[in-house]
Amino acid sequence: GESVGLHLPTLSVQEGDNSIINCAYSNSASDYFIWYKQESGKGPQFIIDIRSNMDKRQGQRVTVLLNKTVKHLSLQIAATQPGDSAVYFCAEPQSSMNRDDKIIFGKGTRLHILP
């Protein structure tokens, strides 16, 4: 069935460098994606979302890129800081009868910041 997955379970990045976290999806009809950040011991927090009518969306220090041709999206974090250490999930709503009903998450990528 359709799924949202992540390429790497762990990513280590030097403090100050840019981080890129990737995500693949299988349903070509998917048109909305969400990125979440989960810090240790906390619930996931919404970071940024993107609809399929866009290729790129920017937030504060974060950018999400969507490549519909290869069904791939990425989350870029600029100038990575120690506070960015977390697990990052991509997620997508799934629909039935022309209505979103649930959000399915990928397994997550753990971002380690090296001093």
Added chain:
Amino acid sequence: NAGVTQTPKFQVLKTGQSMTLQCAQDMNHEYMSWYRQDPGMGLRLIHYSVGAGITDQGEVPNGYNVSRSTTEDFPLRLLSAAPSQTSVYFCASSYSIKNRVYGYTFGSGTRLTVV
């Protein structure tokens, strides 16, 4: 505005005991969901609801029941706890526009141990 409130934060149960995990949101969101999170497994959907009086099963519904008698509350019931239900449970809610869900707000989680 408290967002999504989950209680209790921690719980230890004996095998065979029953309990209810509480979830309440004060944002008038139509969508609510329960996820469990196990190491290396990401977030797996247990049950979800698109509005009061409407519930449906997610990926891993066995051993859990839900009801949605009000917009605000979405309790998760474990009828006969098993060690395999040891996990961290997250409740989430979301608003929708024209049947499309937008993001999710998560609670802080309930850490459940079944011995």
